[in-house]
Amino acid sequence: METIKITKAAELKPHPAPETLVFGKTFTDHMFLMDYHTGQGWHDPRIVPYGPLALDPSSMVFHYAQEVFEGMKAYRTPEGKVQLFRPYENARRINASCERLCIPAIPEEDFVAAVKALVQVDESWVPDQLGTSLYIRPFVFAADASLGVHASHSYIFCIICCPVGAYYPEGINPVKIYVENEDVRAVRGGTGYTKCGGNYAASIRAGERAEEQGYSQVLWLDGVERKYIEEVGAMNVLFKVDGAVITPKLTGSVLPGITRKSCLELLKSWGVPVEERLITAQELFDAAQAGKLEEAWGSGTAAVVSPIGELAWGEQKVTINGGQIGPLTQKLYDTLTGIQWGTQPDPFGWIVPVE
């Protein structure tokens, strides 16, 4: 990558108090941009003041959703340093997403260098209160001004950041989830394993209906047989059944979460048996009826873990661990957040400092 050209904002915005932050509404002073044109490759990496982009109304992204994104965070340690958690995993995943959507790859080193450079410029936006962080949203989209359905010849890679408050300001409260029988999020052969905007568009209706009925999110089933559990909302899902942790295997319609992967690696290091396999909703509810569904939780960058306290499937309802967070879920939460915020050692080499 060429040298990143930095143009500082003439006026800096005030930083809202961390308690008042609403996820994804406040953005930092700068953003990263880089352009791609066929024949030229990625060029003109730059950091500029945060602001609107001017795009032709015929830009391909508006019509055919040729777009992918990532979600990651920068954390401030007790010593005041700023660090990233497994950013090369995000770099690899955005390229897996790009490949599926015929978007040109971004070299992994360039992706991480761009994230680091932007976080450095907006370093003062990384909050330091307990549980707060700077959420980082890299995304790439097709920019050709053309309505033809084919791969674009021009793309824009952009990174924006927003300071986020603690995900659990009132402590961790398990959520209520129901099994979604109508809508599906993704199918094998489709784009389920990528972070592309279209997957989210397809998931919104189910999420809205769940909220209307007093549930936080839905448990997605596979799109072919409508039998196998895939994810919970926009998180991966893990269950502790009879002493072992089981989680849906990555069949192509499940997003390969970095938090999921980190949970599995931690569990293995603790000697907890782990199984990645197909799990039917029937098996899960049978286990619950037999008193063997000990814990259930979602995993993702935003929440780290989100315990499930109640599961509904049609008329059947089960309560998990008395509606409380389970001990293993709590241990994963404490260990992951300890490593991320630098209050615990990082024996796996997951942390990348932002110099």
Ligand SMILES: *Cc1c(COP(=O)(O)O)cnc(C)c1O
């Ligand atoms: C991003 C995402 C996840 C979680 O991935 P992390 O890397 O752990 O943040 C899970 N499921 C879906 C659908 C996602 O988009």
